[in-house]
Amino acid sequence: MKIVKRHNISINMSSRIKIAELLTAGSPGQKVTVKGWIRTFRNNQFIALNDGSTNANIQVVVDFENTDPAELKRYTTGAAIRVTGDVVESQGKGQRIEITAKEIEVYGDCDAEVYPLQPKKHSLEFLREIAHLRFRTNTFSSVFRVRHALAFAIHQYFNNRGFTYIHTPIITASDAEGAGEMFRVSTLDPDKLPRNEAGEVDYTQDFFGKPTNLTVSGQLEAELGAMALSEVYTFGPTFRAENSNTTRHLAEFWMIEPEVAFADLNDNMDLAEGMLKYVIDYALKNCADDLQFLNDRLLEEEKSKPQNERSAMSLIDKLQFCLSNNFERITYTEAIEILKNSNPNKRKQFKYLIEAWGADLQSEHERYLVEKHFQKPVILTNYPAQIKAFYMRQDDPKEGVPGPTVSAMDILFPGIGEIVGGSQREERLDRLTAKMEEMHIPAKEMYWYLDTRRFGTCPHAGFGLGFERLVLFVTGMSNIRDVIAFPRTPGNAEF
RNA sequence: GCAUCUUUAGCUCAGUCGGUUAGAGCGGCGGACUGUUAAUCCGUAGGUCCUAGGUUCAAGUCCUAGAAGAUGCGCCA
Numbered sequence: 201m202k203i204v205k206r207h208n209i210s211i212n213m214s215s216r217i218k219i220a221e222l223l224t225a226g227s228p229g230q231k232v233t234v235k236g237w238i239r240t241f242r243n244n245q246f247i248a249l250n251d252g253s254t255n256a257n258i259q260v261v262v263d264f265e266n267t268d269p270a271e272l273k274r275y276t277t278g279a280a281i282r283v284t285g286d287v288v289e290s291q292g293k294g295q296r297i298e299i300t301a302k303e304i305e306v307y308g309d310c311d312a313e314v315y316p317l318q319p320k321k322h323s324l325e326f327l328r329e330i331a332h333l334r335f336r337t338n339t340f341s342s343v344f345r346v347r348h349a350l351a352f353a354i355h356q357y358f359n360n361r362g363f364t365y366i367h368t369p370i371i372t373a374s375d376a377e378g379a380g381e382m383f384r385v386s387t388l389d390p391d392k393l394p395r396n397e398a399g400e401v402d403y404t405q406d407f408f409g410k411p412t413n414l415t416v417s418g419q420l421e422a423e424l425g426a427m428a429l430s431e432v433y434t435f436g437p438t439f440r441a442e443n444s445n446t447t448r449h450l451a452e453f454w455m456i457e458p459e460v461a462f463a464d465l466n467d468n469m470d471l472a473e474g475m476l477k478y479v480i481d482y483a484l485k486n487c488a489d490d491l492q493f494l495n496d497r498l499l500e501e502e503k504s505k506p507q508n509e510r511s512a513m514s515l516i517d518k519l520q521f522c523l524s525n526n527f528e529r530i531t532y533t534e535a536i537e538i539l540k541n542s543n544p545n546k547r548k549q550f551k552y553l554i555e556a557w558g559a560d561l562q563s564e565h566e567r568y569l570v571e572k573h574f575q576k577p578v579i580l581t582n583y584p585a586q587i588k589a590f591y592m593r594q595d596d597p598k599e600g601v602p603g604p605t606v607s608a609m610d611i612l613f614p615g616i617g618e619i620v621g622g623s624q625r626e627e628r629l630d631r632l633t634a635k636m637e638e639m640h641i642p643a644k645e646m647y648w649y650l651d652t653r654r655f656g657t658c659p660h661a662g663f664g665l666g667f668e669r670l671v672l673f674v675t676g677m678s679n680i681r682d683v684i685a686f687p688r689t690p691g692n693a694e695f
Numbered sequence: 696g697c698a699u700c701u702u703u704a705g706c707u708c709a710g711u712c713g714g715u716u717a718g719a720g721c722g723g724c725g726g727a728c729u730g731u732u733a734a735u736c737c738g739u740a741g742g743u744c745c746u747a748g749g750u751u752c753a754a755g756u757c758c759u760a761g762a763a764g765a766u767g768c769g770c771c772a
Contacts, residue, residue: 243731257732264729277722294732318706318722319733325764326706380771417772442770443696455772551768563768610772621772666772679765691763 203256204489206345220253222287226297230287234258234299237336238310240319241275247301249283255338255493259290259298271304277319278310278336324682331686331695339497342490343683346483347671353482354435354456354667357475363431363458368418370437373410374645381441382413383451414439419457419662420591420649423625426459426660427652433458435667443690447679448616448669452688459662465593465607465624468661469579472611472620473527476577476670480519483674491516491674498676511615515676518614527577527611533557533601535580538573539565557602560587563617570612583608590639592623593659594631609663616673622663629653 205224217232226232236251236258244264248257260283264272275281285301292298316330317337327334334340355365371385387407388394394402403411418434425432438455458471484491495515502510513521530538539545539554539561552562561580570578582595585604592606611620626632632653636643643650671683681687686695 240731240733242734243729245729246731246734248732259732261730290730292730292732313723314705315722316705320706320721321733322706329764438772440771444770445696445766446768446770447766449771453772616772618772664772669772 202489202492203254204487206253206486216282218253219249219251219256219258222258223254223256223297226287228287228289228297231285232287232299233282233284234260235282235307236280238275238277238279238281240277244272247275247281247283249281250336250341252335252341254489255342256489259292259295260285260304261298261300262304263301267304271306274306274309275304276310276312276315278312278315278317279306280308280310281306324679328681328687335685338493340682342487342493343671343675343677344685345490346487346494346675347683349483349487350479350671350674351435351667353479353486354475356482357478358431358433358458361431363433364425364429366422366425366429366432366434368415368421368434368436370415371408371412372415373408373412374420380416382416383439383441385412385414416440417455417457417664419459419664422457422459422662423649423660424652426461426662427656427658430461431458445690447681448672450668450680450684450687450689453680453684454667456665456667457662459660461658461660463624463661464659465581465609465661468622468624468663469527469529469581469609472609472622472663472665473579475665476611476620477523479670480674481523484516484519484523491519494675494677518676519674522577525576527579528574529579529581531582531601532561532580532584532605533582535561535565535569538569542568542573544568558584558586566612566617570614575614577614578612579609580612581609582606583610588623590635590641591625591632593626594635607661613669613673615678616669618666619669619673620663620665622661624659624661627653627657627659629657 203220203223205218205220207218207221215233216235217226219234219236222232222234234249234251236249239248239250239257241247245262247260247262249260250257262272262275282303282305283299283301284303285299287297288300290296290298317333322337324339327337327340335344358365385407388401388405394405396402396404403409406412415438417438418436422432422434434455434457436454437452439452440449441451442449458475460467460471463471498511498515511518536554536557536559544550544564545554550562550564550568552559552564554565569580570576582601582605585592585594585606588606588608592608595605595607597604607624609620609622610618613619626635629650633643633650636646668680668683672678672680675683677683681689
């Protein structure tokens with residue numbers, strides 16, 4: 201296994217060396233201190249020690265003949281220890297170097313009888329129930345190192361391009377965004393709600409003096425920033441109170457939302473495609489060992505699946521394929537034509553048959569386009585106006601397009617579906633207010649948003665990227681609950 | 696919210712057509728071995744068969760309801 205060392209300094213007092221650094225750069229003759237958690241203790245003699253810097257363990261050789269047997273009993277799977285000793289060439293196969301222990305200190309014992317993690321394969325469902333301990337498994341430590349690398353690369357990508365990272369509010373009084381059901385934020389006692397004369401809940405007595413919710417998107421606020429700073433992005437938690445029970449929805453998730461002034465739909469697509477490729481490339485270069493581990497894990501898992509359900513490409517091949525091919529850019533209107541003439545539509549295999557322009561695409565249609573027809577990421581653009589949000593820019597009528605469209609774009613990924621949703625924004629005040637009226641969005645409350653169109657408006661565009669969906673794609677995991685530390689889903693807010 | 700599937704030891708799972716005392720591997724515990732690689736070998740303990748009803752001479756197995764989990768759909772990122 202190739203081991204990736206992620207940093208140059210082992211951060212710790214008492215000259216502790218991290219295991220990734222020791223395994224890559226350590227040489228016989230060194231005297232070192234390592235600290236970590238025992239993975240296995242074999243033959244009363246060999247400790248496999250892990251500190252989370254890599255999935256590879258350092259082998260610690262214990263001088264069992266000169267160690268108190270009561271102390272040897274404490275070296276159990278999961279125990280936290282310090283080892284000071286000499287780096288030597290390993291006599292056994294399977295590792296280049298090992299440590300001959302001179303001193304072992306147990307920081308925290310781990311009762312093997314009740315510790316749930318064993319040196320064996322556990323199901324992801326079981327590990328989800330012990331999410332507080334699942335970081336200690338190879339799969340999850342790899343997933344979370346990759347997750348970190350992707351988050352870091354996103355900041356780096358935008359920083360390199362002159363973007364300003366802005367922090368948009370988590371609590372919002374605006375419920376006009378229409379992005380989904382919201383979680384109410386209140387300090388009122390639900391058992392003793394104050395009422396006004398009309399018998400309605402009196403929110404003037406609530407903390408903010410009006411109804412407030414957790415944010416479903418930072419986009420509207422990001423647009424305000426873009427109208428001064430030119431290029432901004434947000435990267436924060438987002439909350440949707442939808443009763444969604446799928447492998448790709450969370451009630452609390454992280455979203456990246458760039459917003460760019462003086463940009464149109466094409467700039468927007470270039471930005472999104474560039475970002476996705478940049479961060480995937482970053483992960484391939486900086487998490488090679490973790491991705492290899494996840495790649496092999498996936499191959500192993502797929503062995504138990506029937507041939508036709510296995511993926512055509514391995515995880516790493518799929519990521520590299522994604523880098524070396526341009527995303528397919530087609531309009532909604534073109535997509536409808538393809539779907540209308542597709543075999544599953546003609547043979548009535550789709551649950552929802554495509555009959556006319558204007559229909560919303562179901563996930564079976566998106567999957568057909570991405571996984572069967574194009575076999576690569578697809579960007580769908582210029583959707584019918586009626587199925588998209590009020591703030592998307594209205595297109596000029598075009599020959600061959602049956603109805604009004606907006607400059608929207610969705611990026612669809614294999615296995616994930618929609619990973620990015622974005623648009624060029626409607627910057628023309630009259631068009632925007634007319635649309636809001638049509639969709640019953642209270643323009644009065646949204647004065648702050650509309651002010652950007654009143655005072656120095658300009659063409660601008662942006663998108664939202666679901667961070668966990670990106671992590672799903674890059675790690676090859678199949679359930680979104682396994683790429684966030686403590687998933688919040690309907691009926692579950694454990695830990 | 697809807698549909699389908701699953702639930703047996705701490706974990707992963709087997710359990711035939713409804714039939715007598717519910718099994719295995721791993722893990723635990725006791726021991727052996729001492730250059731192992733999820734070590735190996737011997738021994739041993741461990742069960743509300745998800746819950747509540749029902750059918751039957753007899754239910755882990757069949758039926759009904761509920762709970763929890765998984766998958767798919769809808770909503771979306």
